[in-house]
Amino acid sequence: MNALHRALSRLVELEESLSVDVDGTIWKVSKAYPYPPYGNKGLDTPCVIHTWRFEREQRNPNAWRQRFYTVRLQVMIGRSGANTMMLGQVAAAFDEQAMDTLDRNIQLDDPQLFTKLRGEESVDQPAIYDFNRIGYVGLEYLVDLVVTEPTLVGA
Numbered sequence: 001m002n003a004l005h006r007a008l009s010r011l012v013e014l015e016e017s018l019s020v021d022v023d024g025t026i027w028k029v030s031k032a033y034p035y036p037p038y039g040n041k042g043l044d045t046p047c048v049i050h051t052w053r054f055e056r057e058q059r060n061p062n063a064w065r066q067r068f069y070t071v072r073l074q075v076m077i078g079r080s081g082a083n084t085m086m087l088g089q090v091a092a093a094f095d096e097q098a099m100d101t102l103d104r105n106i107q108l109d110d111p112q113l114f115t116k117l118r119g120e121e122s123v124d125q126p127a128i129y130d131f132n133r134i135g136y137v138g139l140e141y142l143v144d145l146v147v148t149e150p151t152l153v154g155a
Contacts, residue, residue, distance in 0.1 A: 003112055003147040004069060008034040008050055010108040011071070011143070014101050015048045020093035027077075027090050042079070042134050046094065049074045049131070052145075065151045071143040073098075080128045080135040087137035091126035095139055102143070116144040 001009070012032040019028035032048040043049075055068040075094055078087045102117045119125070120142055128135045 003067075003110070003149065004052065004145075005034070006110055007069075007108055007113050007115075007145055007147070008052070008071070010105075010110065010113075011050065011073070012048075014105055014108075015073075015075075015098070018094060018097055018101060020090065020097055022086075022090050022093050027094070029075075040132060043076055043131060043136065045076050045078045045136065046090070047076050049076065059151070063150070064148055067147045067149075069145040069147070071145050073141045073143060074129055075139040075141075076129065076131065076136040077126070077138050078136065080137050084128075084137055088126050091137060091139050095125065098139070098141070102141075112148050114146045114148070118142050118144065 012034050015032035016029050019026055027046055029046050029048060030044045034050055036049050036051060050071055050073055052069050052071045055070055057068070058066045075098065077091050077094065080087070099117060102115065106115050107113050108115060120140060123140060125139050126137050127140065129138045129140070
C-alpha cells in the first residue's frame with residue numbers, strides 16, 4: 001500500500017470514530033470515503049469525502065524524497081433545508097472534535113507521514129456543499145500532507 005493510500009486509510013479510520021452529542025442526540029460519522037463516491041444517489045450523513053491534489057516533490061539524491069499533497073476533507077452533516085440551523089450546531093460540534101482528533105494524530109501513526117490541518121481562505125463554515133445536485137450542510141478542511149520516503153532517485 002503506498003503512502004498516500006495509507007494516509008487516506010488512516011484519516012478514514014479516525015473520522016469514522018467521530019461522534020458528537022447535540023442537545024441529547026448522538027451524531028456519528030456513518031461513512032468516511034477515501035475517494036469520492038460516485039453514482040446518482042444521496043449520501044448517508046454525516047459522512048466525510050476526501051479528494052487530493054499533488055503539489056510538488058522535493059528530492060535529496062540517494063537519501064530521501066518528499067511528496068507534498070493537499071487533501072480536502074468535506075464533512076457532510078445533513079441535507080440542507082428546514083433543519084439547517086440545527087445542522088449548523090452539529091457542524092460546530094464536529095468542527096471542534098475533528099480538529100482535536102487530527103491534532104492528536106499529526107503523523108497518522110506512520111513515521112513517513114506528517115499532516116497540518118488548515119482551512120481554506122475565504123470559505124465560511126459551515127457552508128452548503130453540492131453533491132450529486134443535492135445540497136448538504138457541512139464543513140471543509142484542508143490537510144497538508146508530507147510523505148517522506150527513502151529513495152535512490154537521481155543516482
